[in-house]
Amino acid sequence: MEPLTVRTWRHSESEHPISDLDTWLSAFGRFTGARREAGVLAQRIHQPTGDDTYVREPWRLAQDILRLGVSVALDFGLWARTERDQMRSVARDLGVGVELHYLDVPADELWRRIQVRNSQPPWDSHPIRRADLDGWLRVFEAPDAAELTLFDPPPVSN
Numbered sequence: 001m002e003p004l005t006v007r008t009w010r011h012s013e014s015e016h017p018i019s020d021l022d023t024w025l026s027a028f029g030r031f032t033g034a035r036r037e038a039g040v041l042a043q044r045i046h047q048p049t050g051d052d053t054y055v056r057e058p059w060r061l062a063q064d065i066l067r068l069g070v071s072v073a074l075d076f077g078l079w080a081r082t083e084r085d086q087m088r089s090v091a092r093d094l095g096v097g098v099e100l101h102y103l104d105v106p107a108d109e110l111w112r113r114i115q116v117r118n119s120q121p122p123w124d125s126h127p128i129r130r131a132d133l134d135g136w137l138r139v140f141e142a143p144d145a146a147e148l149t150l151f152d153p154p155p156v157s158n
Helices: 021-029 032-037 053-067 081-093 107-118 130-139
Strands: 004-009 013-018 042-046
């Protein structure tokens, strides 16, 4: 499995593997001033592309939990119709209901929310760029009305 890496640069580039992103981000955010004083001009965090381990392992665990009769909420992957179809099919084979909760939020509103996030530690030390968001929006396949009918409706709440 290729680890997540952080790249920092002053006049050169270096990479450091990351095995626990949340813990790393918390520690990374504490040293923003020190990096600035050392002359680090920018840093980006990159998740490896082409390595489906980041989805495959949590999905394997989710299936084990579903077999125990416990509900699971997935908030990863699912950017493409084929991913959603595959996961829905496996869940149906396990005999469980499958809901898809999709919020159609305009790009400008997403960017506004990201800017708020970017302004707060530890995220301010490695903000998401508008170009990142625009790139993600180009590859995301939003579910259409026909696809949404393939999922179960959410339960009615009182």
